[in-house]
Amino acid sequence: RKRVVVFISGGGSNMLTLAKACEAPEWPAEITCVISDKTSADGLAKAEALGIPTKVFERKAFASKAEHEEAILAALAEIGPDIICLAGYMRLLSADFTRRHEGNILNIHPSLLPLFPGLHTHQRAIDAGMKIAGCTVHYVTEGMDEGPIIAQAAVPVLAQDTAETLATRILTVEHQLYPLALKLVAEGKVRMEDRRAVTTPGAATALAEQ
Numbered sequence: 001r002k003r004v005v006v007f008i009s010g011g012g013s014n015m016l017t018l019a020k021a022c023e024a025p026e027w028p029a030e031i032t033c034v035i036s037d038k039t040s041a042d043g044l045a046k047a048e049a050l051g052i053p054t055k056v057f058e059r060k061a062f063a064s065k066a067e068h069e070e071a072i073l074a075a076l077a078e079i080g081p082d083i084i085c086l087a088g089y090m091r092l093l094s095a096d097f098t099r100r101h102e103g104n105i106l107n108i109h110p111s112l113l114p115l116f117p118g119l120h121t122h123q124r125a126i127d128a129g130m131k132i133a134g135c136t137v138h139y140v141t142e143g144m145d146e147g148p149i150i151a152q153a154a155v156p157v158l159a160q161d162t163a164e165t166l167a168t169r170i171l172t173v174e175h176q177l178y179p180l181a182l183k184l185v186a187e188g189k190v191r192m193e194d195r196r197a198v199t200t201p202g203a204a205t206a207l208a209e210q
């Protein structure tokens, strides 16, 4: 089973769905550690309740972004993950960091990338008059929310939507999409090659049908 470390900053609902999916027999991945940049992240208690080890690296405990990342990289070197899943980790990883784990870092973002990278995604989709919105699982490269796309799921934007109601609707499909994308990556059915996500035909069908 592939060893997965999940990075969180907040509620950790995506981390929880990944962890629950990994409890299925024959699942090709297991969560070996949850890393947070916030002591206050609610997801930490959720991970601990499942018996998953956690580590916290508060940014303010380190003098610089580089030192913060060095500490996280040192922890990762000990854990030896095959795959890192960013799940609501609200910090941009440096090029140095992403290169060290190139092709093995996934992120979920609550928009149909390349539209609306960065913050306030849901409000920006509403303000743009979008009639559909959704989420994207992609490989993490050095730019924010811009690595090769692995999978996407769409939902309607309703006339009365607020950022909160849209976020809730998108989160529901995030919880379906991220475990499936992780499974396919863990099985080697999706991989990053020449800065593209290469998907085997059967896996492409699974993603299209989710």
Ligand code: GAR
Pocket: 008, 009, 010, 011, 012, 013, 014, 015, 043, 087, 088, 089, 090, 108, 109, 110, 118, 171, 174
């Ligand atoms: C999710 O909607 C995730 O896509 C988003 O934060 C939320 C975290 O929720 N991530 C980003 O905006 C990253 N740019 P969770 O902590 O309950 O999984």
